Amino acid sequence: MLSFITKKWHAALAVGALAAVGLQFVRPALDNPPVTGDLTAPDHVEEILRRACYDCHSNETRLTWFDQISPAIWLVAADVKSARSVLNFSYWEQLSMDQRKAKLFEGLNQATFETMPPAKYTALHPSAKLTANDIAVLKNYLATLIPKPVPNAEKTATGDVQYVAWTHAIGSAKDVRPSANDLVFMPEYKDWAPISITDRPDQGAMKVITGNDVAVKAVRDRQTNPWPDGAVLAKMQFEALTDAHGTTRTGEFKQVAFMIKDSKKYASTQGWGYARWKGLQLEPGDKDPSFTMECVNCHAPMHDYDFVFTNAIDLSAKPQPFIKPARSDTRNVLGSLTESTQFDSRDWKVMAAFVERTPNTMSMLFGNDAAVKAGRAGHAHYPPGAVLSFVTWKSQEDDHWFGAYIPGGVQSVERVTFSTAGVNYDRFEGSAFEKRTADPATEMKRISYIADQRASVMP
Structure with missing residues (x-):
């Protein structure tokens, strides 16, 4: 009897071994297409990016021996394909200057919060792990890419034209089309209570964030991690205009983006629905629903803050002139x-x-x-x-x-x-x-x- 069982185990192992060998001949394609335009950066910056990013985010993927064994190669190929779709340094010339800078700042943010490179990757590829010194080097380099705000007559004129059209209701959208993922525009966003503002010199932008009643109550009650279902945040983005006296103000309206919290409806996108509308005509900002993955990837570093970048005003600390607290709170x-x-x-x-x-x-x-x-x-x-x-x-x-x-x-x-x-x-x-x-x-x-x-x- 024991001999029979042993023979069955040996047969099963043999079949398994043959299957494993056969699996090595069934492999996904993972090619390295030609590099058409690479990143231009100082050597010490490029060395860091190549070491930490290029195996997934370029056409210069280098596979270790264990990466090439099935079924690992299937996972590696899928990860590389996904990474290249988000950012591919080998096609750097296809991005505008603003897009290049935005990708670098987003990448730094991902690295700072250790979202990228992923822990599962650095566990097997320890040389890709970024050190505190690496992060400092990247920050010092990106600081040189932040332009000094100066008066810009052309941008000022564009903002003036838009302002006149808006105040005279010329060209303003009447019927706003839904977003590509079928979210409906919420015109009341402009009358919601303010949540915060952000100055973004790296984008040449200023952003104003407002929230609906559910979001405002969550801020007042300090219940924003997680945010409650029904909370909606609206982020308006404006061109930052600097005058001769050095004051920067909101200029041309660029877009308004919404985050809608519904943990069940948007479970596949971390509990948030995303949508944005651009320009005075409020045209939907994206052509197909896949744009939401861009939002999800960008917000991934904020997983410990319910995926929200905005630092909502903390009413418990200092007097904050945003939301009226309970009458017993005299600090506001x-x-x-x-x-x-x-x-x-x-x-x-x-x-x-x-x-x-x-x-x-x-x-x-x-x-x-x-x-x-x-x-x-x-x-x-x-x-x-x-x-x-x-x-x-x-x-x-x-x-x-x-x-x-x-x-x-x-x-x-x-x-x-x-x-x-x-x-x-x-x-x-x-x-x-x-x-x-x-x-x-x-x-x-x-x-x-x-x-x-x-x-x-x-x-």
Whole structure:
């Protein structure tokens, strides 16, 4: 009996061995097509990228002996094909200068959060693992690719033309087509409460993030990891325009992108649905549903933050002029201001955003309904009942994206109130946000500056 069982095991092993040998003759194709245009970078930077990235992200894939054994070769071939579709250094010349820079910054972000190269790859290919020094070298190189903001007459003129068309409802989209993955445009995004802003010098862009009521409540309750189902975040992207005084403001409207949380409906894309619309006509930004994988790949480093880059304002730490807290929380400056002004900060709507790189501050212009209606219509004067608020933060580096900046601590809140009796100006600043007074000339100068800021285009 034992002899019979032994013979069966030997036969099974023989069959298995023959199958394994036969499997080596059934292999997926993994070719290295010709390199048509390679990355141009300093030698020490290129060495790092070649060592860590090129085996998957180029046509110069080098396979080890164990990579070539079936069934491993099947997994390797699939990974390389997928990686090349996202980024292929061998076709570098096919990308525009902006696309090249965007790919490098995204790659650095993936490396910083150790999403790339994948741990399963570096476990077998330890030379590809990036060291802290490698990351520092890449950061130093990419820092040289961030242009210094300077006035640009052509971009300013383009923004001016778009602004006139928008305020006169010329060319604005009436019926917006759904995205390629059938998500419906949400025009109310512009009236949602603000969540944050981001300064992106690497893109020459400024971004304003708003959220629907579900998202706002999640921020207020500090329940954003994970975000609740039903939360929607809208990220507006604008051309960053710098004037002769060094102030950067929102210029031409480029696009608005949405993230919609539904853990069941969008389970295949990490619980989030993605869509974007571009330009004043709000054309769907993508031709087919496969674009969502681009979003998923980009957001992968944020897996510990429910795949969201935005640093939502932490209401528990410092006074934050975004969302009115519970009345018991007296640390929020707008919570205390609301008591005396009867201007509920929950009704504030974004009108514009600004960056002062000296002295490193970020500001946003908010308005109540009367102010927003007048400002978005391009009116030169605000009607009685309109209220503007100009909030300034200390700028800080965004630890979720190299080269980006986000709001830090609040420095001041300035309020301009229009009435039949005239215009009133208030300023609050300091650790306790005391009301500060200034001489009439200074107040008039600030009133004029704040009232003269035009609303950002939000179609």
